[in-house]
Amino acid sequence: MGGSHVSTFTLARALQEEHGVRCLVLCPAETLIARHAIESGLHVISTGEAPTSRHHLIYDASRLFARLQIAKAFPADSVVHFNDLRTMQSWGPIARLAGKPVVYHHRSLNRMTPPKRFLIGLADEVICISASCRDNVSFVRPTKSAVVLNPVHIDPASAQRVDARRFAAEQGCPTDRLLVGFVGNFWFWKRPDLFLQICSRLLQARTDCHFVVFGRSGDWTEHDLVHIAQDLGIADRITFAGFHLPGERNIAALDLLIATSVREPFGRTLVEAAIVGTPYVATDDAGYREIWNTWRGGRLVPVTATADEFAQVALDILSVPENVVLGSKERNRVAKDTSASTHAIQIMEIYDRLRPSLRETVGDP
Structure with a gap:
């Protein structure tokens, strides 16, 4: 699924x-x-x-x-x-x-x-x-x-930030920190391991962050990723929330979506993020580039970007999210187009x- x-x-x-x-x-x-x-x-x-x-x-x-x-x-x-x-x-x-x-x-x-x-x-x-x-x-x-x-159908009830944050809290996320998230199944090309490395770098600069992973096992298992988080020393600052629908509720709960995939054919999570008003940082590649070129809503980093480079762009967005979040008219356009x-x-x-x-x-x- x-x-x-x-x-x-x-x-x-x-x-x-x-x-x-x-x-x-x-x-x-x-x-x-x-x-x-x-x-x-x-x-x-x-x-x-x-x-x-x-x-x-x-x-x-x-x-x-x-x-x-x-x-x-x-x-x-x-x-x-x-x-x-x-x-x-x-x-x-x-x-x-x-x-x-x-x-x-x-x-x-x-x-x-x-x-x-x-x-x-x-x-x-x-x-x-x-x-x-x-x-x-x-x-x-x-x-x-x-x-x-x-x-991309967005249920207005599921996209309400207050309710989405309440749902995230039910999955074990704290209510008093910024939530930075990964949304996707754990395939190699989605690079959830890179997301964890980015989290480690972010935490060094923003101790008010908590990280959440929404997804299911693929090439990686959740057990594999938990071990990576432990090795990075961030296991107590990350919640593995599992696979949940509707997807827009997961994204609406976030202060920042980090999309690390390469060769993403389209990338519906970026579209959902743009519509619900969650800023994103994503790989400048394939479908992600097409989405950004058409609607914006976040920032891109090169395919070759390291965890440090991803983290720096993420920090810039977290400092002034309104610089990239779409206005209501722009968000309505994305919703209509898709x-x-x-x-x-x-x-x-x-x-x-x-x-x-x-x-x-x-x-x-």
């Missing part, structure tokens, strides 16, 4: 509520993804398979017949919309065999090997979440690809090109 799933469910809710399109989520039952889909008002079709982060070709071949039966039962005029390449590998050929139009949503910056090019080539349309992602699939014909920014409604309209235009009769049959089961 990650930001791409949050974006997908935000789109699905808008498609159902504003366009009358019934959205069915195909995934293993009894998983966090299935539970969140149901909570979002979506219908879940169980794959009948155990949850896993990766399927091998032999396993995919063994499931061919069972999966084809599921796909053939999809509504007659449906579009099959894939969230990532792993799912494309498992279900893309199945959708094509079942005669369904295929949309692939490109949300990553991959090294494009021949197998990946083949999988992406199965799609009738490739949706890219940023210009960086589109450059990553430059081999796709322009007529088959489009840039559509990820939808709204679920705007996103859904753009996606419906793509669906309509693939299935001109879709609007006429949305009432079908």
